[in-house]
Amino acid sequence: MSVIYILLSISIIVAVVFFIAFIYAVKSGQYDDSYTPSVRMLFEDELLKEQNKPSNKSKKD
Amino acid sequence: MDKVSCFHCGDDCNSSIIEFDSKPFCCNGCKTVYEIFSENDLTCYYDLQASPGAIPKEIEGKYDFLSQENIIEKLTEFTDSKVQIATLYIPHIHCSSCIWILENLNKLNQNITTSQVNFGKKNVRITYNTKNYSLKDVVLLLSSIGYEPYISLDDFKTGKQDINRSLIYKLGIAGFAFGNIMFLSFPEYFEVGEFWLEKYKHLFRWLMFAFSLPVVFYAAQDYFISAYKGLRSRLLNIDVPIALGISVLFIRSTIEIIFNLGSGFFDSLTGLVFFLLVGKFFQQKTYSFLSFERDYKSYFPIAVTKIINGEEKPTQVYDIKKGDKLLIRNEELIPVDGILINGKARIDYSFVTGESETVSKTCGDKLFAGGKQTSGVIEIEAIKSVEQSYLTQLWSNDVFNKKKEDAFTTLTNAISKRFTIAVLGIAFIATSYWLYVDASKAMNVFTAVLIIACPCAIALSAPFTFGNLLRIFGKLKFYVKNATIIEQLAAINTIIFDKTGTITSNKESTATYEGEKLSQNDEVLLKNTLRNSNHPLSRTLYDLLEENNIVSLNHFEEHLGKGIEAIHNKDHIKIGSASFVGAAETSTLNTSVHIRANDHYKGKFTFYNSYRKGISKLFNQLKKHFDLVILSGDNEGEFDNLKKLLPSKTKLIFNQKPDDKLEYIKFHQLEGAKILMVGDGLNDAGALAQSNVGIAVSENINVFSPACDAILEASKINKLYSYIKASKNALKIIKWSFILSFIYNVVGLYFAVTGQLAPVVAAILMPLSSISIVIFTTIATNFIGRKLK
Numbered sequence: 001m002s003v004i005y006i007l008l009s010i011s012i013i014v015a016v017v018f019f020i021a022f023i024y025a026v027k028s029g030q031y032d033d034s035y036t037p038s039v040r041m042l043f044e045d046e047l048l049k050e051q052n053k054p055s056n057k058s059k060k061d
Numbered sequence: 062m063d064k065v066s067c068f069h070c071g072d073d074c075n076s077s078i079i080e081f082d083s084k085p086f087c088c089n090g091c092k093t094v095y096e097i098f099s100e101n102d103l104t105c106y107y108d109l110q111a112s113p114g115a116i117p118k119e120i121e122g123k124y125d126f127l128s129q130e131n132i133i134e135k136l137t138e139f140t141d142s143k144v145q146i147a148t149l150y151i152p153h154i155h156c157s158s159c160i161w162i163l164e165n166l167n168k169l170n171q172n173i174t175t176s177q178v179n180f181g182k183k184n185v186r187i188t189y190n191t192k193n194y195s196l197k198d199v200v201l202l203l204s205s206i207g208y209e210p211y212i213s214l215d216d217f218k219t220g221k222q223d224i225n226r227s228l229i230y231k232l233g234i235a236g237f238a239f240g241n242i243m244f245l246s247f248p249e250y251f252e253v254g255e256f257w258l259e260k261y262k263h264l265f266r267w268l269m270f271a272f273s274l275p276v277v278f279y280a281a282q283d284y285f286i287s288a289y290k291g292l293r294s295r296l297l298n299i300d301v302p303i304a305l306g307i308s309v310l311f312i313r314s315t316i317e318i319i320f321n322l323g324s325g326f327f328d329s330l331t332g333l334v335f336f337l338l339v340g341k342f343f344q345q346k347t348y349s350f351l352s353f354e355r356d357y358k359s360y361f362p363i364a365v366t367k368i369i370n371g372e373e374k375p376t377q378v379y380d381i382k383k384g385d386k387l388l389i390r391n392e393e394l395i396p397v398d399g400i401l402i403n404g405k406a407r408i409d410y411s412f413v414t415g416e417s418e419t420v421s422k423t424c425g426d427k428l429f430a431g432g433k434q435t436s437g438v439i440e441i442e443a444i445k446s447v448e449q450s451y452l453t454q455l456w457s458n459d460v461f462n463k464k465k466e467d468a469f470t471t472l473t474n475a476i477s478k479r480f481t482i483a484v485l486g487i488a489f490i491a492t493s494y495w496l497y498v499d500a501s502k503a504m505n506v507f508t509a510v511l512i513i514a515c516p517c518a519i520a521l522s523a524p525f526t527f528g529n530l531l532r533i534f535g536k537l538k539f540y541v542k543n544a545t546i547i548e549q550l551a552a553i554n555t556i557i558f559d560k561t562g563t564i565t566s567n568k569e570s571t572a573t574y575e576g577e578k579l580s581q582n583d584e585v586l587l588k589n590t591l592r593n594s595n596h597p598l599s600r601t602l603y604d605l606l607e608e609n610n611i612v613s614l615n616h617f618e619e620h621l622g623k624g625i626e627a628i629h630n631k632d633h634i635k636i637g638s639a640s641f642v643g644a645a646e647t648s649t650l651n652t653s654v655h656i657r658a659n660d661h662y663k664g665k666f667t668f669y670n671s672y673r674k675g676i677s678k679l680f681n682q683l684k685k686h687f688d689l690v691i692l693s694g695d696n697e698g699e700f701d702n703l704k705k706l707l708p709s710k711t712k713l714i715f716n717q718k719p720d721d722k723l724e725y726i727k728f729h730q731l732e733g734a735k736i737l738m739v740g741d742g743l744n745d746a747g748a749l750a751q752s753n754v755g756i757a758v759s760e761n762i763n764v765f766s767p768a769c770d771a772i773l774e775a776s777k778i779n780k781l782y783s784y785i786k787a788s789k790n791a792l793k794i795i796k797w798s799f800i801l802s803f804i805y806n807v808v809g810l811y812f813a814v815t816g817q818l819a820p821v822v823a824a825i826l827m828p829l830s831s832i833s834i835v836i837f838t839t840i841a842t843n844f845i846g847r848k849l850k
Contacts, residue, residue, distance in 0.1 A: 005264070008268070015241060022233050033181060036177075036181070
């Protein structure tokens with residue numbers, strides 16, 4: 001049963017690692033605004049402008 | 062003439078339609094914005110939301126003060142030789158396309174590297190190169206696309222604001238520790254007596270101790286500090302029993318594990334702290350929407366143009382001294398009291414008095430601070446510095462500085478006082494009993510009573526109920542400053558209304574016509590003449606008249622302060638004041654516009670206040686439970702109308718100056734009345750602060766009086782009665798949750814007093830009571846909220 005020392009230490013270390021990740025994430029400020037990212041991700045990517053390459057149209061065979 | 066909507070801002074293009082790219086626009090501003098967008102290929106802005114833009118206002122010269130070094134330093138977060146970062150508040154942000162365009166600013170101008178929007182706070186954080194570009198350029202760019210930033214004196218003071226995240230950290234630590242300690246305490250719950258446990262239980266116990274340390278000394282800090290402050294001022298507030306409970310839990314648990322008496326109560330300890338912090342966090346989230354901290358400084362432009370020896374130099378408002386000559390442009394606020402030296406002054410004092418008609422002033426007239434100039438530029442000489450102006454005098458009135466909450470004990474504080482005393486009483490009685498019967502159990506029982514008597518209900522039900530109710534009210538456009546206001550609202554017995562702007566609507570005026578019927582010709586001429594004038598009355602009347610053909614007039618002339626006249630073919634029309642038109646002066650107190658066509662007096666249009674819809678019904682609902690009073694700064698012109706509209710016992714008092722209103726309220730409060738004041742203009746500021754609850758009725762949420770306790774959007778005023786009823790129901794819910802918690806406490810105390818309090822029991826009972834109270838209050842308030850809609 002003395003294996004419990006090892007088990008407990010490992011589990012506590014893992015838990016603390018996640019805790020540090022939590023502190024770090026909050027500190028980076030990503031949770032300060034919880035609404036705007038939900039809108040931002042719905043924006044569409046811009047389509048490339050076709051007018052810059054008028055001579056390439058017939059290149060594909 | 063069909064109603065054509067501007068492609069950009071959505072307003073009607075009534076006077077002039079500008080066509081560009083086969084799309085209609087109401088003004089050059091909108092057309093320019095469209096041009097900028099289409100040139101930079103941002104036309105998908107229009108796809109996201111129909112008509113998302115605002116009309117850009119004329120802003121030449123308005124932002125010159127931003128070139129000053131000290132002002133730039135105060136407004137930017139970060140500056141170095143190449144890059145600057147500034148956060149600007151933009152009230153116009155209201156939809157997803159606003160976010161999109163503001164985050165794509167780099168497409169409009171290469172010098173801007175990135176921009177990020179925080180929708181909840183309505184601000185945008187812009188990073189730009191300082192080589193060819195400055196803060197002033199950023200602001201001008203934003204204004205030209207219709208997103209003018211609102212720069213106020215508040216931004217001046219603080220510079221970079223550190224966001225306070227400590228509550229999240231504390232909550233994180235408490236939750237982390239709570240979860241881990243619960244797991245670590247399982248062996249002792251279930252395996253008591255097993256051999257292996259005897260060997261390892263110390264390991265578990267000391268680990269629990271280690272986890273609980275940051276909770277007690279960091280996460281629970283606020284409670285200890287608050288309890289200490291309370292005790293120092295001899296006040297038994299809600300944090301005293303909480304701090305007491307936490308310390309007893311910690312001390313007893315530590316002693317138990319040192320002397321091997323038991324496994325300690327670390328799980329209950331961290332659980333308690335965790336749930337309390339959840340309550341606090343929830344509270345904080347609901348309060349953060351509307352910032353009530355803005356003081357009066359936010360209303361005044363932060364810099365004005367001072368004229369020194371013919372040169373125009375921007376200066377900060379605080380630097381204005383008596384005798385300074387200031388230049389006030391069109392649409393600018395007058396920052397200090399002054400005398401008009403030069404220019405045509407037409408001041409809109411709706412900000413101060415609620416009256417929307419502009420006041421014309423001539424050279425030598427005194428202009429009060431807070432008015433907005435609406436017809437070109439004027440020069441004024443300041444007769445006071447900012448501190449002493451009329452408005453600030455009213456605000457500096459003692460009333461504002463007194464904290465209302467000292468006089469008022471909330472329900473929570475009242476109960477917590479009794480709770481602490483009751484718990485200590487029970488503890489001592491039980492201890493003395495056991496000292497007599499079986500001394501070894503005495504200490505056990507004493508601490509057990511203190512532990513199990515959970516003030517959770519008191520600490521949790523109020524924040525959750527009020528927090529939820531605040532959120533529900535906010536969705537219904539009733540923005541309350543904090544939870545104590547709801548409690549005070551439930552105790553109201555007298556309601557005082559202001560007239561102008563509160564029960565009347567500034568936007569819709571009606572006009573009735575008295576006199577000879579106008580011929581078709583006359584009507585055409587009338588409508589077309591009005592079209593040319595920018596005077597507010599002309600505009601209102603123009604909107605009220607029926608559609609007519611547009612004809613071009615041969616001659617049009619506007620005589621400021623008197624009226625307008627026009628000639629079309631052979632017809633001649635004069636519209637304006639009685640003296641201009643040549644009619645007899647009447648002694649009525651109403652605003653009227655007289656018409657004279659072809660030298661023949663036709664009649665007059667009289668403008669009436671239009672009352673908001675539902676006022677009558679609202680008053681009839683209110684009269685059953687409250688005394689109603691109308692205090693108006695206006696004259697008695699409306700007396701008959703009001704008598705018809707409102708129930709008979711309503712008191713109608715006119716010609717009230719701001720001081721009169723304040724004194725009236727003070728007098729009645731001394732007689733025991735609990736007063737709710739509903740008003741709008743800044744003139745009500747003293748009265749709003751003095752009353753027990755002050756509600757500001759607002760057509761535009763971002764402009765309001767700092768003295769008010771709540772803001773009600775104008776369209777929702779007829780729901781006032783249901784909001785007051787909801788507040789009373791909220792108090793009922795809290796009382797029920799106290800009863801629920803009382804039952805838990807009785808059960809727990811049974812275990813404690815009989816010395817049977819095992820850690821398992823405590824660990825089950827305490828979270829259970831907290832969670833059930835939270836669930837109960839949340840469901841109950843949501844139920845109230847659904848009824849409100």
